[in-house]
Every structure is written in C-alpha cells, then in structure tokens.
Amino acid sequence: MTDAAPTPPEETYSYLGPAGTFTEAALKQVAAASGKHWRGVNNVGEALADVTSGRSTAAMIAIENSVDGGVSATQDALATVPGLRILGEYLVPVNFVLVARPGTALADVRVVNAHPVAYAQSRGWLERELPNHGHIPATSNVSAAASLFEGSQADAAVAPPGITDHLDVDVLARDIGDNPNAVTRFVLVSRSRELPEPTGADKTSLIVELPDDEPGALLAMLEQFSTRGVNLSLIQSRPIGDALGRYRFVVDVDGHIADERVADALLGLRRTSPNVIFLGSYPRADEQTVAYHSKYDDGIFIEARDWLRGLLSGEPD
Ligand SMILES: O=C(O)C(=O)Cc1ccccc1
16 A cells, blocks of 8 residues: 655745735736745735745735835845745736715824835825824735724725725725826745746846945946846845945846846946845746847857867867
C-alpha cells in the first residue's frame, strides 16, 4: 500500500480588504488568482508578511498613484523586506464617492473616515464642500465606510463607487476625487524566483543606494542607464531612515533583465552602488513595446563580449 500524497496548501492571495476595495479590483485582473483563496488584510505590512511566511502565494499592493505619487509604505516595505519579487503590475482607474449612514444629509457631516491615500486624492473637494471637517484615517476605502456601522465617530466616509454593492449607505456626493482621470498602479508580489518571460514590453523595478558623500553619485547612477540607452519611467527618493540626508532611490526602467542593455546597466550599478535590490522584471500594464536605439540591440552587446572572449583566449583576429 502506498501513502497518499500530501495535499498541497490551498493557493492564497492576500489583498487590502475587505471585498470591494480597489486592491481587490486589481487582483481580479490576475488570471492565475481566479478561483483561488483570497485573504483580505488590513495593511501592506500584513500582506507582505503573508508572503514571506509562506501563508500566501502572492499579495496585491498599491505602489503608485497618478495624483499623490508613490505609496511610501509600499516602497519602504519593498526596500526592507528581503526576498520579494514583483510578478506583474495592474492599473485601476480610481474615483470616489462620499457615503453616510442612511438618512444623513451633507450638511450634517462634521467628521469623515478615509484611507489616507483616498483622503489625499479628495482633499480639494472636501476642503471646498466641508471646510470644517475632521478626518479619521481608515485602513482601506471599504473599511472607511464599514466602520460607520461599527461605532465610528465619523458621519461620512470616502469610498469606491461600488460600495453600494456591499453596504447599505446613502451616496451624498459622486466624483469627489480631485482628478477625474486618477489611476492607481498595483503590483503583485511573491517569493517566486521564476522570472516572467520577456515580452518586449517589460519593466524592471530596482532599489538603489548611493555611496556616501561622493559628489556626482546620483549622476553616476543615472549614467549607468543613459550609456546603455535605458529609459527610466520612475525615479523617487525615500529616506533610508538611519540618519538625515541618506536616501535610497526607487527606480523603474523600461526593459527586462534578460535584455542585454538592462543586464549591462545592472552590472554597472552593482559595481558602483553599495546596495542594489532587484525587485523584478515583468510585463508593463500598458503593453507598450519598449523603444530603444538599434545601437543597444542585444546582438551588439553579445558581439562585444565574444570579441573580448576571443582576445582573452588567444583566438586569431
Ligand atoms: O484598495 C483600496 O481601496 C484602498 O483602500 C487603498 C487605495 C486607496 C486609494 C486609492 C487606491 C487604493
């Protein structure tokens, strides 16, 4: 008699919950997550801890939005939690409604529950229409509304338009976001070492530290990319936190680590930076093919390497 094979743990995906958040909408775009177990969590740290502990296969987290910039909690977590890789990016258009318990009028609203990132994106409307309001931070856009029924001192909440599918709330105002075209970028993060295949429309995410007190160190870092024809789509500084004036750079570059020009730039960074964290190469959400000059084609780098190898091994010219 043979032993039955152990049942593998159910594949789980963590996301900022509860159901109805924009983060859930991003996870719905992931074909591999369909039909799997989804675990709603309270913050980015909890989502990433699920991944590092092996409790979850992957986690969906917000990393950047078009109004308020980079999500610092996410950028800092990716810089400090070891072993994480980004498998893909997903874009979700975001707009917001102001909701309240049934029967509340806009004129009654004194205090508003809102996720800090949603609050930052609705600040113009809130300051104009509710100039004296107070703000209570919430863990997510849906929990902002849910807590109105759980003893919150707030009278209203900033929430996603789909909130009425989940909760019995009155919508006091629609489209309260300061930018009607706001988009949030999410990333799916895992511990997997498997690199997504290059598609020609890829992005590589890195975190780079600079040598201390070296004039021109930032320029030298940027030159690693410019001399290989590699375009940057994001560069943002975040304080390292141990002393004033020490920063790390969150960098997104066009291209895949399997592209020779990107690989060569990474070698240059590794030589010149005290710490380079490779967060992953993955397909761009906008599917835009990466454009670059033909002098940075893979074949040009390969030929140069072969030429050097030939010289070293004494091959005839
Ligand atoms: O996913 C959500 O709904 C969140 O609460 C986080 C968030 C906040 C603002 C814009 C996008 C995501």
